[in-house]
Amino acid sequence: MFRLLARWRRLPFDYAALPEYMRRHGLLDPYRRCIAGLVALMVASGGFLFFSPIGPTGPVESALLIACMVGGTVIAALWLTRPWPTYRQSVFFVVGADALIFGALLSVADAPTAFTLSTAFLVVGVYCGHFLSMRALSIHVGATVAASTVLLAIAATGPGADVTLLVVQLLVQSTLFLFMPLLTQVPLFHLRDDAYRSADDPLTGVLNRRGLHQVITAHNHISLAEDDVVAALVIDLDGFKHVNDTLGHAGGDDVLRRVGERLRSATDGWAVVARLGGEEFGVIAAVPASSFPACFTAVHDSVHSVVDAVPITASSGLAWRTSTEFRRDHSDVEILFRWADRVMYDAKRAGGDRMGVVHCPPETVSERAAERASVRPDPAPHAHSYDDVA
Template sequence: MNSNVGRGRRDSTARTLRAWVVRPFDYRWMADFQRSHPAGEPIRLVLAISTFDFGLLAVISLFSSDTNHSPPAVAWKAILVVSSVVVGTAWLIKPFPGRRGVVAFGVYADLGTASTLALSPPGDALLTCVLFAVVGMFFVFFLSPRWLLAHLLFATTIIAVVAIATYDADRADLASTVLRVNVVLLIVAGVPATSHLLVTVLSEDARRSRLDPLTGLLNRRGLDSAVDDVWSLGRQTDRCVAVLAVDIDRFKSVNDEFGHEEGDAVIVRIAERLASHVGEYGVLARTGGEEYLAVVSTSRLHIDALIHGIRRALRDPADTVAVTVSIGAAIVYWDSALWDQNVDIGTRATRVADSLMYEAKAAGGDRVVKSEL
């Protein structure tokens, strides 16, 4: 019995680790979260300071009597200093990057650390390997498990090479060298690997708390934290923001006649078609059983076509269960007086759109009712 329990736990652990390694990593969600969350700015500041400090270490090493002062070594350190200034400044003035940006920074940090080790005195090289732990924490928070494992393999290989070189140069006893290498590996590999596993679980929970489990769209909480960029776009000349409340007409009869499973299929189908129609213009959420809310920004000339095109985009003669929708649209143009008033413009537009949607339903459904604010 005990052996079966132990085997079951081992199998569960193995499944968890496999799931961790192969789990798709949502770089877009991570970038969106950093841009929309208040912690995004401080995080970029910390990354910028860390990058500047990397260049500062290269400058300080030039004044060490033990360091390599050959012209190629000095030239390479100068390159490291300049690149750290450029990259650190980019963290300060640029928005948080997507997948290519964070991967490029991770590779840059790894190669820069390795090159610094190559130029360090043998006695300092093993201690300098701890810099891989700092780089590893970047991989923990912003890159996939597979990239983290690649980083750990690279870092471990470099540490092994440095350990052999240190052992040969210092003629230290083997036990002391193994002890120091073990401590460095625990810091460089053990902490990031454990942290990534924990962060993956926590971030997945956080991500799920912002998403509707049936459709994969944002929920109300996720929508509230994702709309700031859309409202900012609306203030640009000749643009506008529209809040769209969309509700499936007579949805209860769908559940009553076809069953809840078919009702869920309808909800998912409408979500997919709505996302396809309005997704590139803003954000979309499922805010109730059969209710959706979109906040979109586009040009003044295009907004009417986008709104009225929703009903057509949701229809397909091949649908097993044909449904219609009622749409309420509250439009705020860039020159609206609301922008300069001390009001929560998003909340007000949402309430108006919701009221207009109920007005459309009361008039028989399958229609759009809109208003300018």
């Protein structure tokens, strides 16, 4: 059990993975409406308490229940009318839903019944198990167990309370609060882990094209600072046939592995690195304009090392846009890589072991139409300096 939990904790978490899968299969909007309907149903259930003998009996309790119902109505409306929430918005939803459920239960006049109804927290727990991280799920479980304990304490002070039965009920509820979302999250996280592995290039350990697409899609919502530059770098190793002829294919594979390691080390988490195919690699990142030249020059230079038995150099092409020109769209990323690829071939034709740079301006309407038809106009002559970045 503990070994399973330890492995579960080490698994990568990508909030966008499951919503993106649901979106591709046409499930995201129906699921979002179902959540809105479920929240609305819980609000309606709270309304029926006013017609029950165990419902709120005083003005304070009635006002508390009405406030919780209004909050639930707002949440249901947001789920119904807004797009799928960001991770932060999902956390706020869980916190708000837990607080509203707890408030509604405090308004119930019969404390043992309120304690029994605290199983409503399970609904929120299932959402946590599907979409939130292990840390968020752990906090939710702790909060709901604490809330149930408070309700138990209130119920235990009532006349004729069966404290032993209440404690047994708390143990059962705590087990449900923990294991229902846990049994949901563990297999989902392992599926995501398999998806991450299928997105990796097995030889070099960096992402493959599929993984690059997944990461870009997952990070489309990330905001950019005004002075950021979004850039794509295409790196193609020079004379790789000579490397294979000299070292053999096993030696060539070892060279590719070393290049992958050097690119990961040079980017150190601030960029996404992928093997695009053969001896070609891609790097994409959003960095401040002031550090943009040095960052990507260092990535290009990291390919070569004096310790190599056969010297390795690369021809690279770098295409960039300012944050205001970048539309945070996957098609923009594809365009940057296409321009970078052309600049890379210019560098290779010029003798290799160099990096060309081009500013990729936003497309006109006609250029976007040509892009959709897979007919791109030739890029403007590229600059080999960064003077126009500043």
